[in-house]
Amino acid sequence: xxxxxxxxxxxxxxxxxxxxxxxxxxxxxxxxxxxxxxxxxxxxxxxxxxxxxxxxxxxxxxxxxxxxxxxxxxxxxxxxxxxxxxxxxxxxxxxxxxxxxxxxxxxxxxxxxxxxxxxxxxxxxxxxxxxxxxxxxxxxxxxxxxxxxxxxxxxxxxxxxxxxxxxxxxxxxxxxxxxxxxxxxxxxxxxxxxxxxxxxxxxxxxxxxxxxxxxxxx
Numbered sequence: 001x002x003x004x005x006x007x008x009x010x011x012x013x014x015x016x017x018x019x020x021x022x023x024x025x026x027x028x029x030x031x032x033x034x035x036x037x038x039x040x041x042x043x044x045x046x047x048x049x050x051x052x053x054x055x056x057x058x059x060x061x062x063x064x065x066x067x068x069x070x071x072x073x074x075x076x077x078x079x080x081x082x083x084x085x086x087x088x089x090x091x092x093x094x095x096x097x098x099x100x101x102x103x104x105x106x107x108x109x110x111x112x113x114x115x116x117x118x119x120x121x122x123x124x125x126x127x128x129x130x131x132x133x134x135x136x137x138x139x140x141x142x143x144x145x146x147x148x149x150x151x152x153x154x155x156x157x158x159x160x161x162x163x164x165x166x167x168x169x170x171x172x173x174x175x176x177x178x179x180x181x182x183x184x185x186x187x188x189x190x191x192x193x194x195x196x197x198x199x200x201x202x203x204x205x206x207x208x209x210x211x212x213x214x215x216x217x218x
């Protein structure tokens with residue numbers, strides 16, 4: 001295979017992981033609490049966007065797509081993020097309400113994979129988060145027909161300006177087409193980089209009311 005001119009030599013890129021280890025005897029029996037602990041460590045380590053996660057969805061034909069979104073809450077009920085309900089990811093989640101998430105923190109040589117079912121958050125939850133957002137973020141959410149074709153950026157900027165004029169006090173209502181989704185996990189995998197590619201992988205599988213914990217080969 002001929003590489004494009006000036007392309008990096010990816011085949012020979014190497015990094016050995018050696019910062020930490022992960023043992024199934026040491027993890028928390030509740031994977032949500034284990035995730036929260038790792039999120040806290042990512043924040044403390046100065047990770048760039050520690051709550052950024054890849055969201056993978058599938059359409060009704062099984063064709064996958066993925067993008068980065070931001071985690072906005074995590075508790076025993078699941079992990080939540082917010083978006084435009086007319087966007088591609090929202091249409092796919094409404095048609096096929098299962099998703100996969102990936103967190104990656106290179107500063108800690110860690111990643112977490114999560115799989116589960118998806119539901120919309122309540123209107124009250126969406127309202128609460130929407131009104132916590134900065135004014136420009138609220139205006140942007142109301143102005144953008146996310147994932148739709150637009151002729152130019154100027155159209156979006158003009159729409160934002162119109163909304164500012166209509167709401168000089170900043171009282172932008174949450175659009176009906178904007179809100180949250182919650183992923184209720186059925187599987188977690190915590191990955192810790194280790195030397196010689198013998199990485200630690202600890203999996204949690206939901207079994208009725210409890211979580212089964214087991215080690216996976218790297």
